[in-house]
Amino acid sequence: MEFDTEFAPAYGHPVEVLSGVSRLTAPNPSPFTFHGTNTYLVGDTTLAIIDPGPESDDHLDAILAATAGRPVSHIFVTHTHRDHSPLAARLKERTGALTVAEGPHRPARAIRTSEADRLDASGDMTFRPDIRLDDGGRIEGDGWSLSAISTPGHCANHLAFGLDGTGVLFSGDHVMAWSTTIVAPPDGSMADYMASLDRLLERDDRVYLPGHGGPVKEPQAFLRGLRAHRKMRERAILERVLGGDRLIPDIVAAIYRTTDPKLHGAAGLSVLAHLEDLVARGLVQTDGSVEIDSLFRPAAKPSPVSIA
Ligand SMILES: [Zn+2]
Structure with missing residues:
Protein backbone atom coordinates (compact mmCIF):
# COMPACT_ATOMS: atom_id res chain seq x y z
CA MET A 1 0.00 0.00 0.00
CA GLU A 2 1.60 3.25 -1.15
CA PHE A 3 0.46 6.48 0.48
CA ASP A 4 1.10 9.92 -0.95
CA THR A 5 2.23 12.31 1.77
CA GLU A 6 3.40 15.10 -0.52
CA PHE A 7 1.11 18.01 0.18
CA ALA A 8 1.50 21.78 0.43
CA PRO A 9 -1.43 23.14 2.46
CA ALA A 10 -1.16 26.83 1.34
CA TYR A 11 -3.20 27.97 4.36
CA GLY A 12 -5.45 30.92 3.64
CA HIS A 13 -5.09 30.64 -0.14
CA PRO A 14 -7.33 28.75 -2.56
CA VAL A 15 -5.48 26.31 -4.83
CA GLU A 16 -7.14 25.49 -8.15
CA VAL A 17 -7.10 21.69 -8.39
CA LEU A 18 -9.22 21.40 -11.54
CA SER A 19 -11.06 23.86 -13.71
CA GLY A 20 -13.97 25.11 -11.59
CA VAL A 21 -12.75 23.42 -8.39
CA SER A 22 -10.43 24.97 -5.82
CA ARG A 23 -9.20 23.71 -2.48
CA LEU A 24 -8.68 25.70 0.67
CA THR A 25 -7.00 23.87 3.54
CA ALA A 26 -8.05 24.78 7.09
CA PRO A 27 -5.28 25.50 9.65
CA ASN A 28 -6.06 22.47 11.84
CA PRO A 29 -3.12 20.10 11.29
CA SER A 30 -2.89 17.05 13.60
CA PRO A 31 -1.99 13.35 13.45
CA PHE A 32 -5.67 12.73 12.53
CA THR A 33 -6.22 15.58 10.05
CA PHE A 34 -2.80 15.57 8.30
CA HIS A 35 -2.15 19.23 7.26
CA GLY A 36 -5.78 20.17 7.96
CA THR A 37 -9.28 19.80 6.56
CA ASN A 38 -9.79 20.50 2.85
CA THR A 39 -12.67 22.81 1.97
CA TYR A 40 -13.59 22.75 -1.72
CA LEU A 41 -15.21 25.55 -3.75
CA VAL A 42 -17.09 24.27 -6.78
CA GLY A 43 -18.40 26.38 -9.67
CA ASP A 44 -17.53 29.60 -11.48
CA THR A 45 -20.47 31.91 -10.85
CA THR A 46 -22.67 30.62 -8.03
CA LEU A 47 -20.68 28.30 -5.81
CA ALA A 48 -21.08 25.12 -3.82
CA ILE A 49 -18.79 24.72 -0.83
CA ILE A 50 -17.92 21.22 0.35
CA ASP A 51 -16.88 20.68 3.99
CA PRO A 52 -16.57 24.16 5.51
CA GLY A 53 -14.31 22.73 8.22
CA PRO A 54 -13.76 23.28 11.94
CA GLU A 55 -14.74 26.36 13.96
CA SER A 56 -12.06 28.87 12.91
CA ASP A 57 -12.24 32.62 12.36
CA ASP A 58 -9.23 32.49 10.05
CA HIS A 59 -10.70 29.74 7.92
CA LEU A 60 -14.10 31.46 7.69
CA ASP A 61 -12.37 34.66 6.52
CA ALA A 62 -10.31 32.65 4.00
CA ILE A 63 -13.42 30.93 2.57
CA LEU A 64 -15.28 34.23 2.22
CA ALA A 65 -12.23 35.82 0.55
CA ALA A 66 -11.94 32.84 -1.83
CA THR A 67 -15.54 33.29 -3.00
CA ALA A 68 -14.44 36.70 -4.31
CA GLY A 69 -17.94 38.08 -3.89
CA ARG A 70 -19.64 35.25 -5.78
CA PRO A 71 -22.84 33.93 -4.21
CA VAL A 72 -22.82 30.54 -2.47
CA SER A 73 -26.00 28.51 -2.96
CA HIS A 74 -25.16 25.30 -1.07
CA ILE A 75 -22.83 24.07 1.66
CA PHE A 76 -22.27 20.31 1.39
CA VAL A 77 -21.05 18.29 4.37
CA THR A 78 -19.50 14.83 3.83
CA HIS A 79 -19.93 13.85 7.50
CA THR A 80 -20.44 15.32 10.95
CA HIS A 81 -16.99 15.16 12.50
CA ARG A 82 -15.75 18.28 14.21
CA ASP A 83 -13.10 18.94 11.60
CA HIS A 84 -15.70 19.08 8.77
CA SER A 85 -19.14 20.44 9.72
CA PRO A 86 -19.00 23.00 12.56
CA LEU A 87 -18.14 26.03 10.41
CA ALA A 88 -21.28 25.39 8.29
CA ALA A 89 -23.40 27.38 10.76
CA ARG A 90 -21.43 30.63 10.47
CA LEU A 91 -20.80 30.20 6.75
CA LYS A 92 -24.55 29.79 6.23
CA GLU A 93 -25.17 32.93 8.28
CA ARG A 94 -22.73 34.91 6.15
CA THR A 95 -23.76 33.57 2.72
CA GLY A 96 -27.42 32.54 3.08
CA ALA A 97 -26.56 29.15 1.52
CA LEU A 98 -28.50 25.98 2.33
CA THR A 99 -26.66 23.18 4.11
CA VAL A 100 -26.78 19.71 2.55
CA ALA A 101 -25.87 16.39 4.23
CA GLU A 102 -27.18 12.92 4.97
CA GLY A 103 -28.49 13.91 8.41
CA PRO A 104 -27.48 14.72 11.98
CA HIS A 105 -24.63 12.91 13.70
CA ARG A 106 -25.56 9.42 14.84
CA PRO A 107 -23.86 6.17 15.84
CA ALA A 108 -23.54 3.37 13.29
CA ARG A 109 -25.37 1.10 15.71
CA ALA A 110 -27.34 1.40 18.94
CA ILE A 111 -25.11 2.90 21.63
CA ARG A 112 -24.73 0.26 24.31
CA THR A 113 -23.18 2.16 27.19
CA SER A 114 -22.28 5.66 28.27
CA GLU A 115 -18.66 4.61 27.62
CA ALA A 116 -19.49 4.51 23.92
CA ASP A 117 -20.90 8.05 24.14
CA ARG A 118 -17.66 9.26 25.62
CA LEU A 119 -15.66 7.71 22.78
CA ASP A 120 -17.65 9.74 20.28
CA ALA A 121 -16.01 13.04 21.22
CA SER A 122 -15.19 13.68 17.55
CA GLY A 123 -18.87 14.05 16.58
CA ASP A 124 -20.52 17.43 15.86
CA MET A 125 -23.77 16.95 17.76
CA THR A 126 -25.35 20.28 16.81
CA PHE A 127 -25.29 20.23 12.99
CA ARG A 128 -28.68 19.82 11.27
CA PRO A 129 -28.75 20.02 7.46
CA ASP A 130 -31.39 22.11 5.67
CA ILE A 131 -31.52 19.50 2.89
CA ARG A 132 -31.08 15.80 3.62
CA LEU A 133 -29.65 13.69 0.82
CA ASP A 134 -29.82 9.93 0.58
CA ASP A 135 -27.80 7.74 -1.74
CA GLY A 136 -28.33 8.94 -5.32
CA GLY A 137 -29.74 12.30 -4.24
CA ARG A 138 -28.65 15.16 -6.48
CA ILE A 139 -28.38 18.92 -6.23
CA GLU A 140 -28.07 20.95 -9.41
CA GLY A 141 -26.44 24.32 -9.13
CA ASP A 142 -25.19 26.99 -11.48
CA GLY A 143 -22.99 25.03 -13.92
CA TRP A 144 -22.45 22.09 -11.59
CA SER A 145 -24.36 19.07 -10.34
CA LEU A 146 -23.39 16.98 -7.31
CA SER A 147 -24.69 13.48 -6.56
CA ALA A 148 -24.52 11.78 -3.17
CA ILE A 149 -23.02 8.32 -2.73
CA SER A 150 -23.76 6.80 0.65
CA THR A 151 -20.39 5.69 2.07
CA PRO A 152 -20.75 4.87 5.79
CA GLY A 153 -17.82 3.32 7.68
CA HIS A 154 -15.69 6.23 8.90
CA CYS A 155 -18.91 7.91 10.04
CA ALA A 156 -22.47 6.58 9.87
CA ASN A 157 -23.76 9.55 7.87
CA HIS A 158 -20.80 9.80 5.48
CA LEU A 159 -21.54 10.82 1.89
CA ALA A 160 -19.14 11.11 -1.03
CA PHE A 161 -20.18 13.57 -3.73
CA GLY A 162 -19.72 12.92 -7.43
CA LEU A 163 -19.31 16.00 -9.63
CA ASP A 164 -21.62 14.76 -12.39
CA GLY A 165 -20.17 14.38 -15.86
CA THR A 166 -16.55 14.97 -14.80
CA GLY A 167 -15.23 11.74 -13.21
CA VAL A 168 -14.40 13.75 -10.08
CA LEU A 169 -15.48 12.40 -6.70
CA PHE A 170 -15.23 14.28 -3.41
CA SER A 171 -14.38 11.30 -1.22
CA GLY A 172 -14.42 13.00 2.20
CA ASP A 173 -12.60 10.91 4.81
CA HIS A 174 -13.72 7.59 3.31
CA VAL A 175 -10.77 7.35 0.92
CA MET A 176 -7.69 9.56 1.25
CA ALA A 177 -4.31 9.36 -0.48
CA TRP A 178 -2.14 10.14 2.58
CA SER A 179 -3.43 7.48 4.99
CA THR A 180 -6.05 4.87 5.75
CA THR A 181 -9.15 6.31 7.38
CA ILE A 182 -10.09 5.79 11.03
CA VAL A 183 -12.94 3.37 11.53
CA ALA A 184 -13.92 3.77 15.17
CA PRO A 185 -17.15 2.76 16.90
CA PRO A 186 -19.71 4.01 17.70
CA ASP A 187 -20.06 6.19 14.59
CA GLY A 188 -17.66 4.04 12.56
CA SER A 189 -18.31 0.47 11.41
CA MET A 190 -15.86 -1.90 9.71
CA ALA A 191 -18.55 -3.91 7.90
CA ASP A 192 -20.03 -0.66 6.54
CA TYR A 193 -16.58 0.63 5.58
CA MET A 194 -15.71 -2.49 3.57
CA ALA A 195 -19.11 -2.36 1.81
CA SER A 196 -18.52 1.33 1.01
CA LEU A 197 -15.13 0.49 -0.58
CA ASP A 198 -16.94 -2.06 -2.77
CA ARG A 199 -19.55 0.56 -3.58
CA LEU A 200 -16.89 2.91 -4.99
CA LEU A 201 -15.20 0.04 -6.85
CA GLU A 202 -18.39 -0.26 -8.93
CA ARG A 203 -17.87 3.29 -10.19
CA ASP A 204 -15.36 4.55 -12.74
CA ASP A 205 -14.30 7.89 -11.27
CA ARG A 206 -10.96 9.14 -12.51
CA VAL A 207 -9.85 11.20 -9.51
CA TYR A 208 -10.87 11.61 -5.86
CA LEU A 209 -10.54 14.87 -3.96
CA PRO A 210 -10.42 13.88 -0.26
CA GLY A 211 -11.15 15.67 3.01
CA HIS A 212 -7.43 15.71 3.89
CA GLY A 213 -4.31 15.74 1.70
CA GLY A 214 -3.91 15.57 -2.05
CA PRO A 215 -5.90 13.82 -4.80
CA VAL A 216 -6.22 10.05 -5.23
CA LYS A 217 -5.11 9.71 -8.84
CA GLU A 218 -5.77 6.04 -9.57
CA PRO A 219 -8.85 5.36 -7.49
CA GLN A 220 -9.55 1.77 -8.58
CA ALA A 221 -6.06 0.45 -7.80
CA PHE A 222 -6.04 2.46 -4.57
CA LEU A 223 -9.39 1.01 -3.44
CA ARG A 224 -8.13 -2.52 -4.07
CA GLY A 225 -5.01 -1.71 -2.02
CA LEU A 226 -7.12 -0.38 0.86
CA ARG A 227 -9.27 -3.48 0.85
CA ALA A 228 -6.22 -5.77 0.90
CA HIS A 229 -4.70 -3.68 3.70
CA ARG A 230 -7.78 -4.08 5.91
CA LYS A 231 -7.99 -7.81 5.21
ZN1 LIG B 1 -11.72 14.60 8.71
Missing part, protein backbone atom coordinates in the same frame (compact mmCIF):
# COMPACT_ATOMS: atom_id res chain seq x y z
CA MET A 232 -4.33 -8.14 6.23
CA ARG A 233 -4.99 -6.24 9.46
CA GLU A 234 -8.06 -8.37 10.14
CA ARG A 235 -5.97 -11.52 9.72
CA ALA A 236 -3.30 -10.16 12.08
CA ILE A 237 -5.94 -9.42 14.75
CA LEU A 238 -7.54 -12.84 14.35
CA GLU A 239 -4.12 -14.46 14.70
CA ARG A 240 -3.46 -12.56 17.94
CA VAL A 241 -6.78 -13.82 19.35
CA LEU A 242 -6.04 -17.38 18.20
CA GLY A 243 -2.59 -17.03 19.80
CA GLY A 244 -4.06 -16.11 23.21
CA ASP A 245 -4.51 -12.31 23.32
CA ARG A 246 -7.78 -11.50 25.07
CA LEU A 247 -7.73 -7.70 25.47
CA ILE A 248 -7.55 -4.91 22.89
CA PRO A 249 -4.51 -3.13 24.43
CA ASP A 250 -2.46 -6.36 24.11
CA ILE A 251 -3.43 -6.70 20.45
CA VAL A 252 -2.61 -3.02 19.80
CA ALA A 253 0.79 -3.35 21.49
CA ALA A 254 1.64 -6.30 19.25
CA ILE A 255 0.26 -5.06 15.92
CA TYR A 256 1.01 -1.33 16.17
CA ARG A 257 4.57 -1.72 17.57
CA THR A 258 5.96 0.85 15.13
CA THR A 259 3.07 3.34 15.43
CA ASP A 260 3.38 6.56 17.45
CA PRO A 261 1.98 5.70 20.93
CA LYS A 262 -0.12 8.91 20.71
CA LEU A 263 -2.18 7.07 18.10
CA HIS A 264 -2.67 3.92 20.15
CA GLY A 265 -6.07 5.09 21.41
CA ALA A 266 -7.32 5.41 17.83
CA ALA A 267 -5.64 2.11 16.94
CA GLY A 268 -7.56 0.48 19.81
CA LEU A 269 -10.84 1.73 18.36
CA SER A 270 -9.84 0.41 14.95
CA VAL A 271 -9.09 -3.02 16.47
CA LEU A 272 -12.47 -2.81 18.24
CA ALA A 273 -14.14 -2.15 14.86
CA HIS A 274 -12.43 -5.24 13.38
CA LEU A 275 -13.35 -7.39 16.40
CA GLU A 276 -16.96 -6.26 16.22
CA ASP A 277 -17.02 -7.41 12.58
CA LEU A 278 -15.23 -10.71 13.43
CA VAL A 279 -17.74 -11.39 16.23
CA ALA A 280 -20.66 -10.61 13.88
CA ARG A 281 -19.21 -13.11 11.39
CA GLY A 282 -18.78 -15.81 14.05
CA LEU A 283 -14.96 -15.95 13.93
CA VAL A 284 -14.38 -14.48 17.41
CA GLN A 285 -16.47 -14.69 20.56
CA THR A 286 -17.07 -12.49 23.57
CA ASP A 287 -19.64 -12.44 26.36
CA GLY A 288 -22.31 -9.82 25.93
CA SER A 289 -21.90 -6.87 23.59
CA VAL A 290 -18.58 -5.90 22.00
CA GLU A 291 -16.87 -3.21 24.08
CA ILE A 292 -13.43 -1.64 24.25
CA ASP A 293 -12.68 -3.68 27.43
CA SER A 294 -14.37 -6.95 26.40
CA LEU A 295 -12.51 -10.26 26.71
CA PHE A 296 -12.20 -11.89 23.29
CA ARG A 297 -11.56 -15.54 22.49
CA PRO A 298 -11.53 -17.68 19.36
CA ALA A 299 -14.92 -18.97 18.27
CA ALA A 300 -15.49 -22.46 19.63
CA LYS A 301 -14.99 -25.07 16.98
CA PRO A 302 -18.08 -27.19 16.47
CA SER A 303 -17.48 -30.41 18.40
CA PRO A 304 -17.07 -33.50 16.24
CA VAL A 305 -20.23 -35.48 15.89
CA SER A 306 -19.94 -38.67 17.88
CA ILE A 307 -21.69 -41.73 16.64
CA ALA A 308 -22.98 -43.95 19.36
Whole structure:
Protein backbone atom coordinates (compact mmCIF):
# COMPACT_ATOMS: atom_id res chain seq x y z
CA MET A 1 0.00 0.00 0.00
CA GLU A 2 1.60 3.25 -1.15
CA PHE A 3 0.46 6.48 0.48
CA ASP A 4 1.10 9.92 -0.95
CA THR A 5 2.23 12.31 1.77
CA GLU A 6 3.40 15.10 -0.52
CA PHE A 7 1.11 18.01 0.18
CA ALA A 8 1.50 21.78 0.43
CA PRO A 9 -1.43 23.14 2.46
CA ALA A 10 -1.16 26.83 1.34
CA TYR A 11 -3.20 27.97 4.36
CA GLY A 12 -5.45 30.92 3.64
CA HIS A 13 -5.09 30.64 -0.14
CA PRO A 14 -7.33 28.75 -2.56
CA VAL A 15 -5.48 26.31 -4.83
CA GLU A 16 -7.14 25.49 -8.15
CA VAL A 17 -7.10 21.69 -8.39
CA LEU A 18 -9.22 21.40 -11.54
CA SER A 19 -11.06 23.86 -13.71
CA GLY A 20 -13.97 25.11 -11.59
CA VAL A 21 -12.75 23.42 -8.39
CA SER A 22 -10.43 24.97 -5.82
CA ARG A 23 -9.20 23.71 -2.48
CA LEU A 24 -8.68 25.70 0.67
CA THR A 25 -7.00 23.87 3.54
CA ALA A 26 -8.05 24.78 7.09
CA PRO A 27 -5.28 25.50 9.65
CA ASN A 28 -6.06 22.47 11.84
CA PRO A 29 -3.12 20.10 11.29
CA SER A 30 -2.89 17.05 13.60
CA PRO A 31 -1.99 13.35 13.45
CA PHE A 32 -5.67 12.73 12.53
CA THR A 33 -6.22 15.58 10.05
CA PHE A 34 -2.80 15.57 8.30
CA HIS A 35 -2.15 19.23 7.26
CA GLY A 36 -5.78 20.17 7.96
CA THR A 37 -9.28 19.80 6.56
CA ASN A 38 -9.79 20.50 2.85
CA THR A 39 -12.67 22.81 1.97
CA TYR A 40 -13.59 22.75 -1.72
CA LEU A 41 -15.21 25.55 -3.75
CA VAL A 42 -17.09 24.27 -6.78
CA GLY A 43 -18.40 26.38 -9.67
CA ASP A 44 -17.53 29.60 -11.48
CA THR A 45 -20.47 31.91 -10.85
CA THR A 46 -22.67 30.62 -8.03
CA LEU A 47 -20.68 28.30 -5.81
CA ALA A 48 -21.08 25.12 -3.82
CA ILE A 49 -18.79 24.72 -0.83
CA ILE A 50 -17.92 21.22 0.35
CA ASP A 51 -16.88 20.68 3.99
CA PRO A 52 -16.57 24.16 5.51
CA GLY A 53 -14.31 22.73 8.22
CA PRO A 54 -13.76 23.28 11.94
CA GLU A 55 -14.74 26.36 13.96
CA SER A 56 -12.06 28.87 12.91
CA ASP A 57 -12.24 32.62 12.36
CA ASP A 58 -9.23 32.49 10.05
CA HIS A 59 -10.70 29.74 7.92
CA LEU A 60 -14.10 31.46 7.69
CA ASP A 61 -12.37 34.66 6.52
CA ALA A 62 -10.31 32.65 4.00
CA ILE A 63 -13.42 30.93 2.57
CA LEU A 64 -15.28 34.23 2.22
CA ALA A 65 -12.23 35.82 0.55
CA ALA A 66 -11.94 32.84 -1.83
CA THR A 67 -15.54 33.29 -3.00
CA ALA A 68 -14.44 36.70 -4.31
CA GLY A 69 -17.94 38.08 -3.89
CA ARG A 70 -19.64 35.25 -5.78
CA PRO A 71 -22.84 33.93 -4.21
CA VAL A 72 -22.82 30.54 -2.47
CA SER A 73 -26.00 28.51 -2.96
CA HIS A 74 -25.16 25.30 -1.07
CA ILE A 75 -22.83 24.07 1.66
CA PHE A 76 -22.27 20.31 1.39
CA VAL A 77 -21.05 18.29 4.37
CA THR A 78 -19.50 14.83 3.83
CA HIS A 79 -19.93 13.85 7.50
CA THR A 80 -20.44 15.32 10.95
CA HIS A 81 -16.99 15.16 12.50
CA ARG A 82 -15.75 18.28 14.21
CA ASP A 83 -13.10 18.94 11.60
CA HIS A 84 -15.70 19.08 8.77
CA SER A 85 -19.14 20.44 9.72
CA PRO A 86 -19.00 23.00 12.56
CA LEU A 87 -18.14 26.03 10.41
CA ALA A 88 -21.28 25.39 8.29
CA ALA A 89 -23.40 27.38 10.76
CA ARG A 90 -21.43 30.63 10.47
CA LEU A 91 -20.80 30.20 6.75
CA LYS A 92 -24.55 29.79 6.23
CA GLU A 93 -25.17 32.93 8.28
CA ARG A 94 -22.73 34.91 6.15
CA THR A 95 -23.76 33.57 2.72
CA GLY A 96 -27.42 32.54 3.08
CA ALA A 97 -26.56 29.15 1.52
CA LEU A 98 -28.50 25.98 2.33
CA THR A 99 -26.66 23.18 4.11
CA VAL A 100 -26.78 19.71 2.55
CA ALA A 101 -25.87 16.39 4.23
CA GLU A 102 -27.18 12.92 4.97
CA GLY A 103 -28.49 13.91 8.41
CA PRO A 104 -27.48 14.72 11.98
CA HIS A 105 -24.63 12.91 13.70
CA ARG A 106 -25.56 9.42 14.84
CA PRO A 107 -23.86 6.17 15.84
CA ALA A 108 -23.54 3.37 13.29
CA ARG A 109 -25.37 1.10 15.71
CA ALA A 110 -27.34 1.40 18.94
CA ILE A 111 -25.11 2.90 21.63
CA ARG A 112 -24.73 0.26 24.31
CA THR A 113 -23.18 2.16 27.19
CA SER A 114 -22.28 5.66 28.27
CA GLU A 115 -18.66 4.61 27.62
CA ALA A 116 -19.49 4.51 23.92
CA ASP A 117 -20.90 8.05 24.14
CA ARG A 118 -17.66 9.26 25.62
CA LEU A 119 -15.66 7.71 22.78
CA ASP A 120 -17.65 9.74 20.28
CA ALA A 121 -16.01 13.04 21.22
CA SER A 122 -15.19 13.68 17.55
CA GLY A 123 -18.87 14.05 16.58
CA ASP A 124 -20.52 17.43 15.86
CA MET A 125 -23.77 16.95 17.76
CA THR A 126 -25.35 20.28 16.81
CA PHE A 127 -25.29 20.23 12.99
CA ARG A 128 -28.68 19.82 11.27
CA PRO A 129 -28.75 20.02 7.46
CA ASP A 130 -31.39 22.11 5.67
CA ILE A 131 -31.52 19.50 2.89
CA ARG A 132 -31.08 15.80 3.62
CA LEU A 133 -29.65 13.69 0.82
CA ASP A 134 -29.82 9.93 0.58
CA ASP A 135 -27.80 7.74 -1.74
CA GLY A 136 -28.33 8.94 -5.32
CA GLY A 137 -29.74 12.30 -4.24
CA ARG A 138 -28.65 15.16 -6.48
CA ILE A 139 -28.38 18.92 -6.23
CA GLU A 140 -28.07 20.95 -9.41
CA GLY A 141 -26.44 24.32 -9.13
CA ASP A 142 -25.19 26.99 -11.48
CA GLY A 143 -22.99 25.03 -13.92
CA TRP A 144 -22.45 22.09 -11.59
CA SER A 145 -24.36 19.07 -10.34
CA LEU A 146 -23.39 16.98 -7.31
CA SER A 147 -24.69 13.48 -6.56
CA ALA A 148 -24.52 11.78 -3.17
CA ILE A 149 -23.02 8.32 -2.73
CA SER A 150 -23.76 6.80 0.65
CA THR A 151 -20.39 5.69 2.07
CA PRO A 152 -20.75 4.87 5.79
CA GLY A 153 -17.82 3.32 7.68
CA HIS A 154 -15.69 6.23 8.90
CA CYS A 155 -18.91 7.91 10.04
CA ALA A 156 -22.47 6.58 9.87
CA ASN A 157 -23.76 9.55 7.87
CA HIS A 158 -20.80 9.80 5.48
CA LEU A 159 -21.54 10.82 1.89
CA ALA A 160 -19.14 11.11 -1.03
CA PHE A 161 -20.18 13.57 -3.73
CA GLY A 162 -19.72 12.92 -7.43
CA LEU A 163 -19.31 16.00 -9.63
CA ASP A 164 -21.62 14.76 -12.39
CA GLY A 165 -20.17 14.38 -15.86
CA THR A 166 -16.55 14.97 -14.80
CA GLY A 167 -15.23 11.74 -13.21
CA VAL A 168 -14.40 13.75 -10.08
CA LEU A 169 -15.48 12.40 -6.70
CA PHE A 170 -15.23 14.28 -3.41
CA SER A 171 -14.38 11.30 -1.22
CA GLY A 172 -14.42 13.00 2.20
CA ASP A 173 -12.60 10.91 4.81
CA HIS A 174 -13.72 7.59 3.31
CA VAL A 175 -10.77 7.35 0.92
CA MET A 176 -7.69 9.56 1.25
CA ALA A 177 -4.31 9.36 -0.48
CA TRP A 178 -2.14 10.14 2.58
CA SER A 179 -3.43 7.48 4.99
CA THR A 180 -6.05 4.87 5.75
CA THR A 181 -9.15 6.31 7.38
CA ILE A 182 -10.09 5.79 11.03
CA VAL A 183 -12.94 3.37 11.53
CA ALA A 184 -13.92 3.77 15.17
CA PRO A 185 -17.15 2.76 16.90
CA PRO A 186 -19.71 4.01 17.70
CA ASP A 187 -20.06 6.19 14.59
CA GLY A 188 -17.66 4.04 12.56
CA SER A 189 -18.31 0.47 11.41
CA MET A 190 -15.86 -1.90 9.71
CA ALA A 191 -18.55 -3.91 7.90
CA ASP A 192 -20.03 -0.66 6.54
CA TYR A 193 -16.58 0.63 5.58
CA MET A 194 -15.71 -2.49 3.57
CA ALA A 195 -19.11 -2.36 1.81
CA SER A 196 -18.52 1.33 1.01
CA LEU A 197 -15.13 0.49 -0.58
CA ASP A 198 -16.94 -2.06 -2.77
CA ARG A 199 -19.55 0.56 -3.58
CA LEU A 200 -16.89 2.91 -4.99
CA LEU A 201 -15.20 0.04 -6.85
CA GLU A 202 -18.39 -0.26 -8.93
CA ARG A 203 -17.87 3.29 -10.19
CA ASP A 204 -15.36 4.55 -12.74
CA ASP A 205 -14.30 7.89 -11.27
CA ARG A 206 -10.96 9.14 -12.51
CA VAL A 207 -9.85 11.20 -9.51
CA TYR A 208 -10.87 11.61 -5.86
CA LEU A 209 -10.54 14.87 -3.96
CA PRO A 210 -10.42 13.88 -0.26
CA GLY A 211 -11.15 15.67 3.01
CA HIS A 212 -7.43 15.71 3.89
CA GLY A 213 -4.31 15.74 1.70
CA GLY A 214 -3.91 15.57 -2.05
CA PRO A 215 -5.90 13.82 -4.80
CA VAL A 216 -6.22 10.05 -5.23
CA LYS A 217 -5.11 9.71 -8.84
CA GLU A 218 -5.77 6.04 -9.57
CA PRO A 219 -8.85 5.36 -7.49
CA GLN A 220 -9.55 1.77 -8.58
CA ALA A 221 -6.06 0.45 -7.80
CA PHE A 222 -6.04 2.46 -4.57
CA LEU A 223 -9.39 1.01 -3.44
CA ARG A 224 -8.13 -2.52 -4.07
CA GLY A 225 -5.01 -1.71 -2.02
CA LEU A 226 -7.12 -0.38 0.86
CA ARG A 227 -9.27 -3.48 0.85
CA ALA A 228 -6.22 -5.77 0.90
CA HIS A 229 -4.70 -3.68 3.70
CA ARG A 230 -7.78 -4.08 5.91
CA LYS A 231 -7.99 -7.81 5.21
CA MET A 232 -4.33 -8.14 6.23
CA ARG A 233 -4.99 -6.24 9.46
CA GLU A 234 -8.06 -8.37 10.14
CA ARG A 235 -5.97 -11.52 9.72
CA ALA A 236 -3.30 -10.16 12.08
CA ILE A 237 -5.94 -9.42 14.75
CA LEU A 238 -7.54 -12.84 14.35
CA GLU A 239 -4.12 -14.46 14.70
CA ARG A 240 -3.46 -12.56 17.94
CA VAL A 241 -6.78 -13.82 19.35
CA LEU A 242 -6.04 -17.38 18.20
CA GLY A 243 -2.59 -17.03 19.80
CA GLY A 244 -4.06 -16.11 23.21
CA ASP A 245 -4.51 -12.31 23.32
CA ARG A 246 -7.78 -11.50 25.07
CA LEU A 247 -7.73 -7.70 25.47
CA ILE A 248 -7.55 -4.91 22.89
CA PRO A 249 -4.51 -3.13 24.43
CA ASP A 250 -2.46 -6.36 24.11
CA ILE A 251 -3.43 -6.70 20.45
CA VAL A 252 -2.61 -3.02 19.80
CA ALA A 253 0.79 -3.35 21.49
CA ALA A 254 1.64 -6.30 19.25
CA ILE A 255 0.26 -5.06 15.92
CA TYR A 256 1.01 -1.33 16.17
CA ARG A 257 4.57 -1.72 17.57
CA THR A 258 5.96 0.85 15.13
CA THR A 259 3.07 3.34 15.43
CA ASP A 260 3.38 6.56 17.45
CA PRO A 261 1.98 5.70 20.93
CA LYS A 262 -0.12 8.91 20.71
CA LEU A 263 -2.18 7.07 18.10
CA HIS A 264 -2.67 3.92 20.15
CA GLY A 265 -6.07 5.09 21.41
CA ALA A 266 -7.32 5.41 17.83
CA ALA A 267 -5.64 2.11 16.94
CA GLY A 268 -7.56 0.48 19.81
CA LEU A 269 -10.84 1.73 18.36
CA SER A 270 -9.84 0.41 14.95
CA VAL A 271 -9.09 -3.02 16.47
CA LEU A 272 -12.47 -2.81 18.24
CA ALA A 273 -14.14 -2.15 14.86
CA HIS A 274 -12.43 -5.24 13.38
CA LEU A 275 -13.35 -7.39 16.40
CA GLU A 276 -16.96 -6.26 16.22
CA ASP A 277 -17.02 -7.41 12.58
CA LEU A 278 -15.23 -10.71 13.43
CA VAL A 279 -17.74 -11.39 16.23
CA ALA A 280 -20.66 -10.61 13.88
CA ARG A 281 -19.21 -13.11 11.39
CA GLY A 282 -18.78 -15.81 14.05
CA LEU A 283 -14.96 -15.95 13.93
CA VAL A 284 -14.38 -14.48 17.41
CA GLN A 285 -16.47 -14.69 20.56
CA THR A 286 -17.07 -12.49 23.57
CA ASP A 287 -19.64 -12.44 26.36
CA GLY A 288 -22.31 -9.82 25.93
CA SER A 289 -21.90 -6.87 23.59
CA VAL A 290 -18.58 -5.90 22.00
CA GLU A 291 -16.87 -3.21 24.08
CA ILE A 292 -13.43 -1.64 24.25
CA ASP A 293 -12.68 -3.68 27.43
CA SER A 294 -14.37 -6.95 26.40
CA LEU A 295 -12.51 -10.26 26.71
CA PHE A 296 -12.20 -11.89 23.29
CA ARG A 297 -11.56 -15.54 22.49
CA PRO A 298 -11.53 -17.68 19.36
CA ALA A 299 -14.92 -18.97 18.27
CA ALA A 300 -15.49 -22.46 19.63
CA LYS A 301 -14.99 -25.07 16.98
CA PRO A 302 -18.08 -27.19 16.47
CA SER A 303 -17.48 -30.41 18.40
CA PRO A 304 -17.07 -33.50 16.24
CA VAL A 305 -20.23 -35.48 15.89
CA SER A 306 -19.94 -38.67 17.88
CA ILE A 307 -21.69 -41.73 16.64
CA ALA A 308 -22.98 -43.95 19.36
ZN1 LIG B 1 -11.72 14.60 8.71
